[in-house]
Amino acid sequence: MGIQTARSNVGWLQKSAAHYNQLPTAPTSRKVCTYWLKGKCNRNPCRFLHDASLPRNVYHRAAKQSSYMREDCPGKGPESSPVNSASSTSRERGDSSKDKNPQKPQEKVCNYWMSDNCVKGNACPFLHSWFHGIDFALLAKLEGHKKGVSGISLPSGSNKLYSGSKDGTARIWDCHTGQCVQVINLGGEVGCFTCEGPWVFVGMPNTVKAWNIQNGASYDISGPVGQVHAMEVANNMLFAGAQDGTILVWKEGSEADTFQMAAPLRGHTWGVVSLTVGRDRLYSGSIDQTIRVWDLHTLECVQELVGHTDVVMSLLCWDQYLLSCSLDQTVKIWGATEDCSLEVVYTHHEDHGILALSGMLDAGGKPVLLCACIDNTVRLYELPSFTERGKIFSRREVRTLQTAPGGLFFTGDAAGMLTVWNWLDSPKSQEEQLPHSMESC
Structure with a gap:
């Protein structure tokens, strides 16, 4: 079970942005x-x-x-x-x-x-820089959203980047030019984004919007109560964590009924804000400070993980471990015991609450954890040692992280800024790195 990343290759045109340093x-x-x-x-x-x-x-x-x-x-x-x-x-x-x-x-x-x-x-x-660190660089700042970026997706086989925002819009960006090619008014706050194959799913208040980027088909999937905060796709099923603490499940259906509702997963007493999948398990994190482990075949809860003292904001499967982060200022590493249950094997402490996690490999093949904190920074740590590799700065807190093949990763902040980063093929000193940008809308 490796680090989960986006499933699309994209090529970004790099242009100099030396004006960042001109005062x-x-x-x-x-x-x-x-x-x-x-x-x-x-x-x-x-x-x-x-x-x-x-x-x-x-x-x-x-x-x-x-x-x-x-x-x-x-x-x-x-x-x-x-x-x-x-x-x-x-x-x-x-x-x-x-x-x-x-x-x-x-x-x-x-x-x-x-x-x-x-x-x-x-x-x-x-x-005077948007980051410090010697192995990665800024490629572009994509401006357009008026409120926080709450979802980023890279559909398979597409050369477009999709982003959703609390301003009620989705934006589609050309991966080669950085231009915004379409703005879609969704009529409500976007809580999350995910994609699977040709499908893009958008979590909204009381609904999930789905559209097929190949044939243009679109659906409004009803069922959720309140805002949909998190979504995952696994075993031909779509999972959506809702504000009322329920995880809604839809199975792939017929052409006439594309998404068929399955039995909802109940157990959390407050809203579900994070989901991830690994090793035939669905993991859910909630405002109730717990993590629940669900069997993907039976859709039954097999364990409740108690350890955080605040909202479980983000979950990530890496190797044989589950990583969780919380507003309690910790990242917890959960490992399997002899009876296949999970327990905390290591706790990493930060000075601030943690909003999001994501993982990827750097240019040298080393696993790196991206950790977004409420002090408007993203910390980069090499795993498993948690050696700091760098730090990203933002005007507002980063709430959305997304990775992609080819060393690309994305950050979306609460001011509506979508930023593109990449790992460098060979380490350079910070003085040798020039920030890059692309044209944006």
């Missing part, structure tokens, strides 16, 4: 900006002076207030970074030339830069 120069006057001295000026340009050649105590007063960092992983913090240790050494020696152009730490992105408002340029103590 305007602020005009100056004789008076020094008092907000800049406190590290709080967000005007660009500002009519007052932002002068890095001021006395050292003034510069460090501003820098000290905004350069907090923490070590997220041993050996990865500011003390062990060659860049950060060099800049800190120069400050200890009182090297004023270094103070005028300090190196950026590799831990926190500049929030002003993300909003195109940073006026410090190279003097900013924070990172």
